[in-house]
Amino acid sequence: AQSVTQPDIHITVSEGASLELRCNYSYGATPYLFWYVQSPGQGLQLLLKYFSGDTLVQGIKGFEAEFKRSQSSFNLRKPSVHWSDAAEYFCAVVLLRNTDKLIFGTGTRLQVFP
Amino acid sequence: GAVVSQHPSWVICKSGTSVKIECRSLDFQATTMFWYRQFPKQSLMLMATSNEGSKATYEQGVEKDKFLINHASLTLSTLTVTSAHPEDSSFYICSARASSGQGFNEQFFGPGTRLTVL
Numbered sequence: 001a002q003s004v005t006q007p008d009i010h011i012t013v014s015e016g017a018s019l020e021l022r023c024n025y026s027y028g029a030t031p032y033l034f035w036y037v038q039s040p041g042q043g044l045q046l047l048l049k050y051f052s053g054d055t056l057v058q059g060i061k062g063f064e065a066e067f068k069r070s071q072s073s074f075n076l077r078k079p080s081v082h083w084s085d086a087a088e089y090f091c092a093v094v095l096l097r098n099t100d101k102l103i104f105g106t107g108t109r110l111q112v113f114p
Numbered sequence: 115g116a117v118v119s120q121h122p123s124w125v126i127c128k129s130g131t132s133v134k135i136e137c138r139s140l141d142f143q144a145t146t147m148f149w150y151r152q153f154p155k156q157s158l159m160l161m162a163t164s165n166e167g168s169k170a171t172y173e174q175g176v177e178k179d180k181f182l183i184n185h186a187s188l189t190l191s192t193l194t195v196t197s198a199h200p201e202d203s204s205f206y207i208c209s210a211r212a213s214s215g216q217g218f219n220e221q222f223f224g225p226g227t228r229l230t231v232l
Contacts, residue, residue: 009155036223041123041225042225043118043207043209043222043223043224043225043226044158044207044209044223045223046220090157090158100146100211100219100221101160101163102148102158102160102221103160104157104158104159105157106156106157107155107156107157
């Protein structure tokens, strides 16, 4: 079935540690790929996106993501996590490139310990 | 820039009543607004897409008579949950898109509205 999968429901890391959040998609063609962050009381914020070109994408707040076509993955990384990064993270895709219809993964909740 | 607000941020209502949720783009004109529903510990599910001045397009399985969407201006869309029941309790999120030009146009999200139906 076509889907966006985030295998990790909940991740806990220590402040200053590195982070990788996984995202896989199962569609025939490469969709547009996105990572959003959702903090309590705030709207979803776009961290970064991939449409084409360089497979390593830099985003805001020190995040980056790498598109790997062979693995149908678009994992989000950050070398050193800050306590303020604690939030819910969603991977999303746009399947049809003439629409803006976002399909979201189930999300990964990140908890950061001091 | 690109701020989207929602009002109210939370609402509690009795079963059988109707509830209206507003979504406003504060500093840009939104030709298209989207309404999502998010259940606890689950993903956002698109309910409908509304274009200013035209009828909303609902996703499969979403009752258009239950979830009334109006997008009467370029800065305001409303979602009315009619005859609400406890199973309608959820977190409702809107997003707004500025342009309908070719290519992907970023959506900007509101902070959401928590609806609890007793």
